[in-house]
Amino acid sequence: MSKIPLKNPQMPNPENEEVSSDPAELAEQVKYLKNQLYKVTRSIAHVRESGLDEGEVRGVYPNLVMSDMFQACWEKFFRFMDVEPRFVAPSSEHCKVNAEDMIALCDDKTIGMVAIMGNHYTGHYDPVWDLDEALTKLNKEKGYQIGLHVDAASGGFIAPFQPEVPAWDFRLPNVLSISASGHKFGASVCGTGWVVFRERTDLAEHVAVSVSYLGGDADSYTLNFSRLDPAHVHVCMMYDVCMTACLHQWFLRSHTHCYSFAGTGKKRFVIMDDGDTACLPVVSARLNPDLRLPFTDIDFQHQLSEQHWYVSGYSLRFEHPISKMLLPLFNDTPKSATMFRVVVKSNLTRELAEDLVKQVEATLKEMDSQGTGFKMKHKAAKLAHRPSVC
Template structure:
């Protein structure tokens, strides 16, 4: 066994430093001290600000840059309290881990990631079956970066099919048009503008539930119509557009004229809601069960329950995707058939989509969507129970008949055991509401925008905006109920909405900037209006947010 001598480390280090080792005239070793002890202990702490619009000459420690960006981003709204967005803000830990493990994978690299591509194919197959692809049809589809890209692809396929049909008959193919309602999301209008298609945007009305009016469809189609965009879930009010009714109108038009006009269903949100809920799309068919529906898109990052970055489009059969639009790419040793507006795209989202489909299964998705609709109904009934608000959305109204505004909390029916969405008007779990006519007459100085701003001060993001053109004199507040809206969180949301409204009443519509935040449950001063004739307990007026909504639970 060899012998070892004791070494004095301090003496050794001192000797090495004293040696002044050099290389090329430059000292190799010199005594160094730690540049900073904490992420805040650098020059960015108080001496200079972080560079914003020019790259700095010298970098900064990683932990410092991380902490600075982390702190600045805390000024953003809280995603879970962002009730303006349909986009998913929650994923299960296992799904999040899968996404993190696969963030570096590019969906465009087919040959390098064969397992991921197999998962992509499985998702297409599952969605095709979910949306009613018939036996014998060869459905084809692709993941996209979202519904916007998917809508553009669906529109391009309809335009190319129309052009090929017209040219084969020697007819003019230079003036294509497409129909959509004025409630259409901007992506549909973008398709028309970007790809030189006349957008025939049909007005909506209260009678048509602020969605595409079937009566106007037949009046606006002609031989140059490449298709009709029908929306399964309007972003304004959550109403489903009547796909089957529009399909029948187009069937009758074809019988008279011989002109075959297809339907593309924009199911950005409804594609992951209608198939799972007991209400479905309200009874009528909406998917590939209708022969006239040639393509459907959806957003995996909405009610598909994946973080932002994935959409889907499926054609009922490969014959409806013109070969001219499909590119065959020879790339990195493999061959890929591609139809998309961009090349590289994240693959992790596709993997997580498959995880959700397999992990949750049909019953799991049904439970989540039914819960979302139940909470949306509770919010709707609670708002109308105050008599201050009326809902423009209708998912809380019994299917047998649409009732008027509920006069008071005692008239609101509690959810009975076994009740499902099938008992109510079908739609997305969206609550669109406005100040009631009676309230506006009593308090004309109170604006809905003030409610939105005061809710933002309490960290809730609830947009206030006008309905589509021709109905834009009416403004609505809108809440999108997502998976992460628990009953407990909903309870606080209702309390805060009532508290904010009553604060405005107490202040007689004072400037928002002059109002101070009051905690929910704080006893306020009784107003002299009929809206504030509230119960008195122990000589103290009880505010409505203390529990009026609990009577409708």
């Protein structure tokens, strides 16, 4: 029996990886192998029945190039539309892609490139301006027609008020579409969002479904055919514009204080966000791994929530939309690593910020006092915990 190659050469190949002794790691590898075995078996059966070769059975898969710090909508897109994801894993130092790595994954099957204006982990903006320049050069050299989509779900109502941010929108020739969410940072009700196209011709006519049985003609572009009340949409848009002005005053906020860990001289936190300008209004950090603390950032999240503060804790890994394997989020950080994030919304007052700092100090003091006892106390809960990114 001839060996059938995997559909995506980028996907991790367990044959080339060391076998882990961790039960969770082994379970993931077994899950991946079973998934691939099922696909290969189905493919072989079809080849034998139809007399076609492997390439004819699988056909040509288009691909999309983007950062692995994507949101859930892209996972749905890859699954529903049979598009191959090609991910770039940034470094934990920069937390954003670079043009060289993105361009290296493009070929004649690439249908587009995605730049994220404000990832939900650290708030960094992908350098849309650099990607645009690199795409202009690549398209000219190769004769491609690869365009840029800007995923501004988080930064669409932030970046326009930051004059220090270079051109990232339709001022760049390769930007063909931009998406934005109105409900980020508490500025509107959930479900308010838009996709704006550079030209009407960029939105293919065959994507829309014309419906006439609901009283008049209407075009539907949604997958679930939800039909929003027009009044609801207009009210949300007006609310968005008003609240964005309130958000502006919080762009110049302070970092969470980097307390030194007693007796070591080492910093308590490693700051991961992009500073006070040209990024989302978030504070992202992780407990300093050099301290080898008996608790993680997710433990810290749970403990702090007892003081009525919710600070998002994340594992620095993601599930590949196709292979279902858990992969490291960064190219220089193990997938067992964790971090936390504070989102600065328009209702954060100085009094609230001071209380947060006070509760952070008290929570860490309590966790430190338990030492290794904290690890044993919460061992069962940590084994059962499988955090998700939202």
